[in-house]
Amino acid sequence: MTQPTAPKTAKLTFGDQEIELPVMVGSEGEVAIDIRQLRAKTGAITYDPGLGNTGACQSKITFLDGEKGVLRYAGYPIEELAKKSSFVEVMWLLLHQQLPSASQLSQFTHDVTYHTMLHEDLKALFQSLPKVGHPMAVCAAAVGALSTFYRKEGPTTREQNWIDAVRLLAKMPTIAAYSYKHSIGQPFMYPRNDLGYASNLLHMMFGNPCEQFEVNPVHAKALDLLLILHADHEQNCSTSTVRTVGSSGANLFASVSAGISALWGPLHGGANQEVIEMLMSIRDGKRSAREFMDLAKTKGSGVRLMGFGHRVYKNYDPRALILKQACYDVLGQLGAKDPLLDIALELEQIALSDSYFIERKLYPNVDFYSGIIYKALGIPVDMFTVFFAIGRMPGWISQWLEYQSDAEARITRPRQVYMGSTTRSYAPADKR
Ligand code: ACO
Numbered sequence: 001m002t003q004p005t006a007p008k009t010a011k012l013t014f015g016d017q018e019i020e021l022p023v024m025v026g027s028e029g030e031v032a033i034d035i036r037q038l039r040a041k042t043g044a045i046t047y048d049p050g051l052g053n054t055g056a057c058q059s060k061i062t063f064l065d066g067e068k069g070v071l072r073y074a075g076y077p078i079e080e081l082a083k084k085s086s087f088v089e090v091m092w093l094l095l096h097q098q099l100p101s102a103s104q105l106s107q108f109t110h111d112v113t114y115h116t117m118l119h120e121d122l123k124a125l126f127q128s129l130p131k132v133g134h135p136m137a138v139c140a141a142a143v144g145a146l147s148t149f150y151r152k153e154g155p156t157t158r159e160q161n162w163i164d165a166v167r168l169l170a171k172m173p174t175i176a177a178y179s180y181k182h183s184i185g186q187p188f189m190y191p192r193n194d195l196g197y198a199s200n201l202l203h204m205m206f207g208n209p210c211e212q213f214e215v216n217p218v219h220a221k222a223l224d225l226l227l228i229l230h231a232d233h234e235q236n237c238s239t240s241t242v243r244t245v246g247s248s249g250a251n252l253f254a255s256v257s258a259g260i261s262a263l264w265g266p267l268h269g270g271a272n273q274e275v276i277e278m279l280m281s282i283r284d285g286k287r288s289a290r291e292f293m294d295l296a297k298t299k300g301s302g303v304r305l306m307g308f309g310h311r312v313y314k315n316y317d318p319r320a321l322i323l324k325q326a327c328y329d330v331l332g333q334l335g336a337k338d339p340l341l342d343i344a345l346e347l348e349q350i351a352l353s354d355s356y357f358i359e360r361k362l363y364p365n366v367d368f369y370s371g372i373i374y375k376a377l378g379i380p381v382d383m384f385t386v387f388f389a390i391g392r393m394p395g396w397i398s399q400w401l402e403y404q405s406d407a408e409a410r411i412t413r414p415r416q417v418y419m420g421s422t423t424r425s426y427a428p429a430d431k432r
Pocket of ligand 1 (some may be wrong): 236312
Protein backbone atom coordinates (compact mmCIF):
# COMPACT_ATOMS: atom_id res chain seq x y z
CA MET A 1 0.00 0.00 0.00
CA THR A 2 1.43 3.40 -0.95
CA GLN A 3 1.09 6.59 1.09
CA PRO A 4 1.63 10.04 -0.43
CA THR A 5 3.30 11.64 2.59
CA ALA A 6 4.96 9.50 5.16
CA PRO A 7 6.34 10.70 8.51
CA LYS A 8 10.12 10.43 8.97
CA THR A 9 9.78 8.35 12.12
CA ALA A 10 7.20 6.16 13.85
CA LYS A 11 6.64 6.41 17.61
CA LEU A 12 5.93 3.27 19.56
CA THR A 13 4.63 3.33 23.11
CA PHE A 14 5.59 0.16 24.92
CA GLY A 15 4.68 0.13 28.60
CA ASP A 16 6.10 3.35 30.00
CA GLN A 17 8.69 3.51 27.24
CA GLU A 18 8.35 5.55 24.07
CA ILE A 19 10.71 4.81 21.23
CA GLU A 20 11.15 6.32 17.82
CA LEU A 21 11.78 4.11 14.81
CA PRO A 22 13.00 5.34 11.41
CA VAL A 23 10.62 5.19 8.46
CA MET A 24 11.80 4.40 4.95
CA VAL A 25 9.98 5.16 1.74
CA GLY A 26 10.52 3.20 -1.46
CA SER A 27 10.73 4.73 -4.92
CA GLU A 28 7.03 3.96 -5.53
CA GLY A 29 5.99 5.46 -2.19
CA GLU A 30 5.84 2.21 -0.22
CA VAL A 31 6.33 2.92 3.48
CA ALA A 32 8.21 0.69 5.92
CA ILE A 33 8.97 1.12 9.60
CA ASP A 34 12.55 0.08 10.19
CA ILE A 35 12.35 -2.13 13.27
CA ARG A 36 15.97 -3.29 13.34
CA GLN A 37 16.53 -1.59 16.71
CA LEU A 38 13.21 -2.73 18.20
CA ARG A 39 14.49 -5.68 20.20
CA ALA A 40 17.61 -3.89 21.38
CA LYS A 41 15.49 -0.98 22.65
CA THR A 42 12.45 -2.82 24.03
CA GLY A 43 13.33 -6.50 24.36
CA ALA A 44 10.31 -7.28 22.14
CA ILE A 45 10.15 -8.75 18.67
CA THR A 46 7.45 -8.49 16.00
CA TYR A 47 5.00 -11.32 15.34
CA ASP A 48 4.00 -11.79 11.70
CA PRO A 49 3.23 -15.38 10.63
CA GLY A 50 3.50 -15.70 6.87
CA LEU A 51 5.52 -12.45 6.90
CA GLY A 52 2.68 -10.52 5.26
CA ASN A 53 3.83 -7.26 6.89
CA THR A 54 7.54 -7.83 6.80
CA GLY A 55 9.95 -6.31 4.30
CA ALA A 56 13.02 -8.56 4.31
CA CYS A 57 15.09 -6.65 1.75
CA GLN A 58 15.31 -3.65 -0.51
CA SER A 59 15.07 -4.53 -4.19
CA LYS A 60 15.27 -2.81 -7.56
CA ILE A 61 13.98 -5.71 -9.61
CA THR A 62 10.18 -5.88 -9.53
CA PHE A 63 7.42 -3.61 -8.28
CA LEU A 64 3.88 -4.70 -7.68
CA ASP A 65 0.92 -2.86 -6.27
CA GLY A 66 -1.61 -5.47 -5.24
CA GLU A 67 -4.41 -2.98 -4.58
CA LYS A 68 -4.17 -1.48 -8.07
CA GLY A 69 -3.19 -4.67 -9.90
CA VAL A 70 0.12 -3.25 -11.14
CA LEU A 71 3.23 -5.27 -12.00
CA ARG A 72 6.45 -3.83 -13.43
CA TYR A 73 9.87 -5.35 -14.04
CA ALA A 74 12.47 -2.64 -13.31
CA GLY A 75 9.88 0.00 -14.14
CA TYR A 76 8.52 -1.56 -17.33
CA PRO A 77 4.80 -2.49 -17.16
CA ILE A 78 4.14 -6.19 -17.63
CA GLU A 79 1.54 -5.39 -20.30
CA GLU A 80 4.15 -3.61 -22.42
CA LEU A 81 6.77 -6.32 -21.99
CA ALA A 82 4.20 -8.99 -22.84
CA LYS A 83 3.45 -7.20 -26.11
CA LYS A 84 6.88 -6.00 -27.19
CA SER A 85 9.64 -7.96 -25.50
CA SER A 86 10.98 -11.50 -25.54
CA PHE A 87 11.77 -13.85 -22.66
CA VAL A 88 15.52 -13.65 -23.30
CA GLU A 89 15.39 -9.85 -23.23
CA VAL A 90 13.34 -9.97 -20.01
CA MET A 91 15.97 -12.24 -18.47
CA TRP A 92 18.59 -9.56 -19.09
CA LEU A 93 16.26 -6.84 -17.85
CA LEU A 94 15.76 -8.62 -14.53
CA LEU A 95 19.43 -9.43 -14.14
CA HIS A 96 20.60 -5.86 -14.88
CA GLN A 97 17.44 -3.81 -14.25
CA GLN A 98 18.13 -2.22 -17.66
CA LEU A 99 17.06 -3.24 -21.13
CA PRO A 100 20.04 -4.57 -23.12
CA SER A 101 21.55 -2.76 -26.09
CA ALA A 102 21.29 -4.63 -29.41
CA SER A 103 24.84 -5.99 -29.05
CA GLN A 104 24.31 -6.99 -25.39
CA LEU A 105 21.15 -8.83 -26.35
CA SER A 106 22.88 -10.59 -29.20
CA GLN A 107 25.80 -11.69 -26.98
CA PHE A 108 23.46 -12.81 -24.19
CA THR A 109 21.24 -14.74 -26.61
CA HIS A 110 24.38 -16.47 -27.86
CA ASP A 111 25.45 -17.31 -24.29
CA VAL A 112 22.12 -18.80 -23.18
CA THR A 113 22.02 -20.78 -26.43
CA TYR A 114 25.53 -22.21 -26.21
CA HIS A 115 25.35 -23.42 -22.59
CA THR A 116 22.25 -25.57 -23.02
CA MET A 117 23.89 -29.01 -23.06
CA LEU A 118 24.11 -31.00 -19.85
CA HIS A 119 27.16 -32.95 -18.79
CA GLU A 120 26.65 -36.48 -20.13
CA ASP A 121 27.10 -37.93 -16.63
CA LEU A 122 24.03 -36.03 -15.45
CA LYS A 123 21.86 -38.27 -17.63
CA ALA A 124 22.48 -41.07 -15.14
CA LEU A 125 20.78 -39.01 -12.44
CA PHE A 126 17.54 -38.82 -14.45
CA GLN A 127 17.75 -42.50 -15.31
CA SER A 128 18.21 -43.46 -11.67
CA LEU A 129 14.90 -41.87 -10.60
CA PRO A 130 11.49 -43.58 -10.85
CA LYS A 131 9.63 -42.67 -14.04
CA VAL A 132 6.48 -41.98 -12.01
CA GLY A 133 8.25 -39.37 -9.85
CA HIS A 134 6.88 -35.85 -10.18
CA PRO A 135 9.05 -33.85 -12.61
CA MET A 136 9.37 -31.00 -10.08
CA ALA A 137 11.23 -33.39 -7.77
CA VAL A 138 13.40 -34.51 -10.68
CA CYS A 139 14.18 -30.90 -11.66
CA ALA A 140 14.99 -29.88 -8.09
CA ALA A 141 17.39 -32.84 -7.88
CA ALA A 142 19.03 -32.09 -11.23
CA VAL A 143 19.48 -28.38 -10.51
CA GLY A 144 20.95 -29.20 -7.08
CA ALA A 145 23.23 -31.72 -8.78
CA LEU A 146 24.66 -29.01 -11.07
CA SER A 147 26.68 -27.80 -8.08
CA THR A 148 28.56 -31.11 -8.15
CA PHE A 149 29.58 -30.45 -11.76
CA TYR A 150 30.52 -26.79 -11.19
CA ARG A 151 32.00 -27.11 -7.73
CA LYS A 152 33.61 -24.14 -6.04
CA GLU A 153 35.15 -23.71 -2.62
CA GLY A 154 34.78 -20.51 -0.64
CA PRO A 155 33.23 -17.20 -1.67
CA THR A 156 32.53 -16.69 -5.37
CA THR A 157 33.32 -13.66 -7.51
CA ARG A 158 30.76 -11.69 -9.53
CA GLU A 159 32.20 -13.20 -12.71
CA GLN A 160 31.79 -16.76 -11.39
CA ASN A 161 28.24 -16.00 -10.29
CA TRP A 162 27.44 -14.61 -13.73
CA ILE A 163 28.73 -17.74 -15.46
CA ASP A 164 26.62 -19.91 -13.14
CA ALA A 165 23.61 -17.68 -13.83
CA VAL A 166 24.01 -18.14 -17.59
CA ARG A 167 24.51 -21.89 -17.16
CA LEU A 168 21.36 -22.22 -15.14
CA LEU A 169 19.22 -20.12 -17.49
CA ALA A 170 20.54 -22.08 -20.46
CA LYS A 171 20.30 -25.56 -18.93
CA MET A 172 16.92 -25.32 -17.20
CA PRO A 173 14.91 -26.07 -20.40
CA THR A 174 17.17 -29.08 -21.06
CA ILE A 175 16.68 -30.32 -17.49
CA ALA A 176 12.91 -29.81 -17.77
CA ALA A 177 12.68 -31.64 -21.10
CA TYR A 178 14.89 -34.50 -19.87
CA SER A 179 12.64 -34.91 -16.83
CA TYR A 180 9.69 -35.35 -19.22
CA LYS A 181 11.48 -37.62 -21.70
CA HIS A 182 12.61 -39.84 -18.83
CA SER A 183 9.03 -40.10 -17.54
CA ILE A 184 7.76 -41.40 -20.90
CA GLY A 185 10.78 -43.54 -21.69
CA GLN A 186 11.87 -41.63 -24.79
CA PRO A 187 15.47 -40.74 -25.68
CA PHE A 188 16.72 -37.37 -24.46
CA MET A 189 16.86 -34.80 -27.25
CA TYR A 190 19.96 -32.64 -27.46
CA PRO A 191 19.34 -28.88 -27.64
CA ARG A 192 19.49 -27.19 -31.04
CA ASN A 193 21.49 -23.97 -31.31
CA ASP A 194 19.60 -22.78 -34.40
CA LEU A 195 16.37 -22.41 -32.40
CA GLY A 196 15.17 -19.67 -30.08
CA TYR A 197 14.72 -20.29 -26.35
CA ALA A 198 11.04 -21.35 -26.41
CA SER A 199 11.35 -23.24 -29.73
CA ASN A 200 14.33 -25.20 -28.46
CA LEU A 201 12.40 -26.16 -25.34
CA LEU A 202 9.49 -27.42 -27.47
CA HIS A 203 11.93 -29.31 -29.70
CA MET A 204 13.52 -31.05 -26.68
CA MET A 205 10.07 -31.84 -25.26
CA PHE A 206 8.36 -33.15 -28.37
CA GLY A 207 11.08 -34.03 -30.88
CA ASN A 208 12.52 -37.51 -31.32
CA PRO A 209 15.71 -38.71 -32.99
CA CYS A 210 13.83 -40.43 -35.82
CA GLU A 211 12.47 -37.35 -37.55
CA GLN A 212 12.87 -33.59 -37.83
CA PHE A 213 10.51 -31.76 -35.46
CA GLU A 214 8.92 -28.60 -36.83
CA VAL A 215 8.14 -26.12 -34.05
CA ASN A 216 4.77 -24.43 -34.51
CA PRO A 217 5.51 -20.67 -34.32
CA VAL A 218 2.15 -20.06 -32.57
CA HIS A 219 3.24 -22.48 -29.84
CA ALA A 220 6.66 -20.86 -29.51
CA LYS A 221 5.20 -17.35 -29.26
CA ALA A 222 2.58 -18.39 -26.70
CA LEU A 223 5.25 -20.13 -24.63
CA ASP A 224 7.52 -17.09 -24.77
CA LEU A 225 4.63 -14.98 -23.44
CA LEU A 226 4.00 -17.41 -20.58
CA LEU A 227 7.68 -17.34 -19.64
CA ILE A 228 7.73 -13.51 -19.63
CA LEU A 229 4.68 -13.36 -17.36
CA HIS A 230 6.22 -15.80 -14.88
CA ALA A 231 9.71 -14.29 -14.89
CA ASP A 232 9.60 -12.55 -11.51
CA HIS A 233 7.15 -11.62 -8.79
CA GLU A 234 9.23 -10.01 -6.04
CA GLN A 235 9.36 -11.71 -2.61
CA ASN A 236 6.98 -14.64 -3.15
CA CYS A 237 7.42 -17.97 -1.34
CA SER A 238 9.94 -19.55 -3.75
CA THR A 239 11.95 -16.35 -4.25
CA SER A 240 12.22 -15.76 -0.51
CA THR A 241 13.34 -19.37 -0.24
CA VAL A 242 16.08 -18.79 -2.82
CA ARG A 243 17.20 -15.65 -0.96
CA THR A 244 17.05 -17.42 2.41
CA VAL A 245 19.16 -20.35 1.25
CA GLY A 246 21.57 -17.95 -0.48
CA SER A 247 21.82 -15.89 2.73
CA SER A 248 23.75 -18.73 4.37
CA GLY A 249 26.36 -18.57 1.62
CA ALA A 250 24.99 -21.61 -0.25
CA ASN A 251 25.73 -21.60 -3.98
CA LEU A 252 23.31 -20.55 -6.71
CA PHE A 253 22.38 -24.08 -7.81
CA ALA A 254 21.61 -25.21 -4.25
CA SER A 255 19.57 -22.07 -3.58
CA VAL A 256 17.54 -22.37 -6.79
CA SER A 257 16.95 -26.08 -6.21
CA ALA A 258 15.27 -25.12 -2.92
CA GLY A 259 13.23 -22.50 -4.81
CA ILE A 260 11.96 -25.18 -7.19
CA SER A 261 10.79 -27.24 -4.22
CA ALA A 262 9.00 -24.24 -2.73
CA LEU A 263 7.30 -23.48 -6.04
CA TRP A 264 5.98 -27.03 -6.28
CA GLY A 265 3.44 -26.59 -3.45
CA PRO A 266 -0.24 -26.31 -4.45
CA LEU A 267 -0.63 -22.94 -2.74
CA HIS A 268 2.14 -21.53 -4.93
CA GLY A 269 3.19 -22.61 -8.45
CA GLY A 270 1.66 -26.07 -8.07
CA ALA A 271 -1.72 -24.34 -8.32
CA ASN A 272 -1.51 -24.31 -12.14
CA GLN A 273 -1.70 -28.11 -12.19
CA GLU A 274 -4.46 -28.10 -9.54
CA VAL A 275 -6.51 -25.59 -11.56
CA ILE A 276 -6.60 -27.75 -14.67
CA GLU A 277 -7.40 -30.84 -12.61
CA MET A 278 -10.25 -28.90 -10.97
CA LEU A 279 -11.58 -27.79 -14.37
CA MET A 280 -11.32 -31.34 -15.73
CA SER A 281 -13.20 -32.76 -12.74
CA ILE A 282 -16.04 -30.31 -13.44
CA ARG A 283 -15.92 -31.14 -17.18
CA ASP A 284 -16.09 -34.85 -16.38
CA GLY A 285 -19.20 -34.32 -14.26
CA LYS A 286 -17.66 -35.17 -10.88
CA ARG A 287 -19.11 -31.88 -9.54
CA SER A 288 -20.90 -28.94 -11.10
CA ALA A 289 -19.28 -25.50 -11.05
CA ARG A 290 -21.85 -24.36 -8.49
CA GLU A 291 -21.24 -27.34 -6.20
CA PHE A 292 -17.53 -26.74 -6.44
CA MET A 293 -17.94 -23.07 -5.53
CA ASP A 294 -20.12 -23.94 -2.55
CA LEU A 295 -17.46 -26.32 -1.29
CA ALA A 296 -14.73 -23.71 -1.81
CA LYS A 297 -16.69 -21.36 0.45
CA THR A 298 -17.24 -23.94 3.16
CA LYS A 299 -14.74 -23.79 5.99
CA GLY A 300 -13.17 -27.14 6.72
CA SER A 301 -14.11 -28.67 3.34
CA GLY A 302 -10.43 -28.66 2.36
CA VAL A 303 -11.45 -27.29 -1.06
CA ARG A 304 -10.27 -23.95 -2.41
CA LEU A 305 -10.98 -22.36 -5.73
CA MET A 306 -7.54 -22.98 -7.17
CA GLY A 307 -6.04 -20.13 -9.19
CA PHE A 308 -7.99 -17.63 -7.10
CA GLY A 309 -6.72 -15.36 -4.36
CA HIS A 310 -3.31 -13.95 -3.70
CA ARG A 311 -1.38 -12.69 -0.70
CA VAL A 312 -0.58 -9.39 -2.39
CA TYR A 313 -3.17 -8.86 -5.15
CA LYS A 314 -6.48 -7.63 -3.82
CA ASN A 315 -7.50 -6.90 -7.38
CA TYR A 316 -7.27 -8.73 -10.71
CA ASP A 317 -3.76 -10.12 -11.15
CA PRO A 318 -2.55 -8.27 -14.30
CA ARG A 319 -0.90 -11.49 -15.52
CA ALA A 320 -4.23 -13.32 -15.34
CA LEU A 321 -5.82 -10.57 -17.41
CA ILE A 322 -3.17 -10.97 -20.13
CA LEU A 323 -3.47 -14.76 -20.02
CA LYS A 324 -7.25 -14.72 -20.26
CA GLN A 325 -6.98 -12.80 -23.54
CA ALA A 326 -4.09 -15.05 -24.65
CA CYS A 327 -6.37 -18.11 -24.18
CA TYR A 328 -8.73 -16.67 -26.82
CA ASP A 329 -5.84 -15.65 -29.10
CA VAL A 330 -3.95 -18.94 -28.93
CA LEU A 331 -7.00 -21.19 -29.23
CA GLY A 332 -8.21 -18.99 -32.10
CA GLN A 333 -4.88 -19.16 -33.94
CA LEU A 334 -4.74 -22.91 -33.50
CA GLY A 335 -8.35 -23.28 -34.58
CA ALA A 336 -8.97 -25.17 -31.34
CA LYS A 337 -11.77 -25.13 -28.80
CA ASP A 338 -11.45 -26.14 -25.18
CA PRO A 339 -14.49 -26.62 -22.94
CA LEU A 340 -12.20 -26.00 -19.97
CA LEU A 341 -12.04 -22.32 -20.97
CA ASP A 342 -15.84 -22.09 -20.75
CA ILE A 343 -15.77 -23.74 -17.32
CA ALA A 344 -13.06 -21.34 -16.15
CA LEU A 345 -15.09 -18.37 -17.39
CA GLU A 346 -18.17 -19.70 -15.60
CA LEU A 347 -16.26 -20.15 -12.32
CA GLU A 348 -14.80 -16.67 -12.63
CA GLN A 349 -18.22 -15.17 -13.27
CA ILE A 350 -19.74 -16.94 -10.26
CA ALA A 351 -16.83 -15.91 -8.03
CA LEU A 352 -16.72 -12.27 -9.07
CA SER A 353 -20.40 -11.81 -8.25
CA ASP A 354 -20.36 -13.81 -5.00
CA SER A 355 -20.11 -11.91 -1.70
CA TYR A 356 -17.66 -14.50 -0.25
CA PHE A 357 -15.09 -13.74 -2.95
CA ILE A 358 -15.92 -10.03 -3.17
CA GLU A 359 -15.51 -9.43 0.58
CA ARG A 360 -12.21 -11.30 0.65
CA LYS A 361 -11.01 -9.63 -2.55
CA LEU A 362 -10.30 -12.93 -4.24
CA TYR A 363 -9.58 -12.60 -7.97
CA PRO A 364 -8.02 -14.89 -10.58
CA ASN A 365 -4.25 -15.17 -10.22
CA VAL A 366 -1.62 -16.11 -12.80
CA ASP A 367 -2.37 -19.81 -12.44
CA PHE A 368 -6.07 -19.61 -13.30
CA TYR A 369 -5.73 -19.34 -17.09
CA SER A 370 -2.13 -20.45 -17.75
CA GLY A 371 -2.98 -24.17 -17.77
CA ILE A 372 -5.46 -23.77 -20.61
CA ILE A 373 -2.65 -22.41 -22.80
CA TYR A 374 -0.14 -25.05 -21.66
CA LYS A 375 -2.76 -27.67 -22.54
CA ALA A 376 -3.29 -26.13 -25.99
CA LEU A 377 0.48 -26.40 -26.56
CA GLY A 378 0.38 -30.09 -25.66
CA ILE A 379 2.30 -29.69 -22.40
CA PRO A 380 1.40 -32.56 -20.04
CA VAL A 381 -0.36 -31.48 -16.85
CA ASP A 382 2.46 -32.82 -14.64
CA MET A 383 4.84 -30.45 -16.42
CA PHE A 384 2.87 -27.23 -15.88
CA THR A 385 4.70 -26.27 -12.70
CA VAL A 386 8.04 -27.16 -14.31
CA PHE A 387 7.26 -24.64 -17.06
CA PHE A 388 6.47 -22.09 -14.36
CA ALA A 389 9.92 -22.85 -12.89
CA ILE A 390 11.61 -22.26 -16.25
CA GLY A 391 9.87 -18.90 -16.41
CA ARG A 392 10.72 -17.97 -12.82
CA MET A 393 14.41 -18.84 -13.23
CA PRO A 394 15.63 -15.32 -14.17
CA GLY A 395 13.68 -13.90 -11.21
CA TRP A 396 15.22 -16.33 -8.74
CA ILE A 397 18.70 -15.74 -10.11
CA SER A 398 18.36 -11.94 -10.20
CA GLN A 399 17.09 -11.88 -6.63
CA TRP A 400 19.87 -14.22 -5.49
CA LEU A 401 22.50 -12.02 -7.17
CA GLU A 402 20.97 -8.87 -5.68
CA TYR A 403 21.15 -10.44 -2.23
CA GLN A 404 24.83 -11.32 -2.71
CA SER A 405 25.72 -7.69 -3.40
CA ASP A 406 23.45 -6.18 -0.75
CA ALA A 407 25.54 -4.48 1.94
CA GLU A 408 22.68 -4.83 4.44
CA ALA A 409 22.08 -8.53 3.78
CA ARG A 410 22.46 -10.86 6.76
CA ILE A 411 21.80 -14.55 7.16
CA THR A 412 18.02 -15.01 7.33
CA ARG A 413 17.13 -16.07 10.80
CA PRO A 414 13.64 -15.18 12.09
CA ARG A 415 12.77 -15.41 15.76
CA GLN A 416 9.80 -17.08 17.40
CA VAL A 417 7.48 -16.70 20.35
CA TYR A 418 8.08 -19.84 22.38
CA MET A 419 4.85 -21.36 23.74
CA GLY A 420 6.17 -24.74 24.90
CA SER A 421 6.94 -26.13 28.37
CA THR A 422 9.17 -24.18 30.69
CA THR A 423 12.13 -25.91 32.37
CA ARG A 424 11.42 -29.39 33.71
CA SER A 425 13.54 -32.28 34.89
CA TYR A 426 14.23 -35.39 32.86
CA ALA A 427 12.69 -38.61 34.19
CA PRO A 428 13.82 -42.08 33.08
CA ALA A 429 11.33 -43.96 30.83
CA ASP A 430 10.03 -46.28 33.62
CA LYS A 431 9.21 -43.26 35.82
CA ARG A 432 7.08 -41.31 33.31
N1 ACO B 1 -10.83 -20.27 -2.38
C1 ACO B 1 -11.64 -20.10 -1.31
N2 ACO B 1 -11.33 -19.29 -0.28
C2 ACO B 1 -10.15 -18.66 -0.31
C3 ACO B 1 -9.26 -18.80 -1.39
C4 ACO B 1 -9.63 -19.65 -2.47
N3 ACO B 1 -8.83 -19.82 -3.51
N4 ACO B 1 -8.16 -18.06 -1.16
C5 ACO B 1 -8.35 -17.46 0.02
N5 ACO B 1 -9.55 -17.82 0.55
C6 ACO B 1 -10.15 -17.33 1.79
C7 ACO B 1 -9.53 -17.99 3.02
O1 ACO B 1 -10.22 -19.15 3.40
C8 ACO B 1 -9.64 -16.88 4.03
O2 ACO B 1 -10.97 -16.83 4.46
P1 ACO B 1 -11.31 -16.39 6.00
O3 ACO B 1 -10.83 -14.97 6.13
O4 ACO B 1 -12.77 -16.55 6.13
O5 ACO B 1 -10.52 -17.32 6.88
C9 ACO B 1 -9.41 -15.61 3.22
O6 ACO B 1 -9.83 -15.94 1.89
C10 ACO B 1 -7.95 -15.14 3.19
O7 ACO B 1 -7.15 -16.24 2.73
P2 ACO B 1 -5.71 -16.61 3.30
O8 ACO B 1 -5.47 -18.07 3.07
O9 ACO B 1 -5.56 -16.09 4.70
O10 ACO B 1 -4.82 -15.72 2.33
P3 ACO B 1 -3.28 -15.90 2.08
O11 ACO B 1 -2.79 -14.58 1.62
O12 ACO B 1 -2.60 -16.50 3.26
O13 ACO B 1 -3.20 -17.00 0.91
C11 ACO B 1 -3.25 -17.96 -1.25
C12 ACO B 1 -3.05 -16.68 -0.43
C13 ACO B 1 -2.37 -19.07 -0.68
C14 ACO B 1 -2.81 -17.70 -2.67
C15 ACO B 1 -4.75 -18.37 -1.21
O14 ACO B 1 -5.54 -17.34 -1.78
C16 ACO B 1 -5.02 -19.70 -1.91
O15 ACO B 1 -4.88 -20.76 -1.29
N6 ACO B 1 -5.39 -19.68 -3.22
C17 ACO B 1 -5.59 -20.91 -3.98
C18 ACO B 1 -4.25 -21.47 -4.40
C19 ACO B 1 -3.63 -20.65 -5.50
O16 ACO B 1 -4.26 -20.30 -6.49
N7 ACO B 1 -2.33 -20.37 -5.35
C20 ACO B 1 -1.55 -19.65 -6.37
C21 ACO B 1 -1.23 -18.26 -5.89
S1 ACO B 1 -0.33 -17.37 -7.14
C22 ACO B 1 1.19 -18.05 -7.08
O17 ACO B 1 1.71 -18.42 -6.09
C23 ACO B 1 1.90 -18.21 -8.33
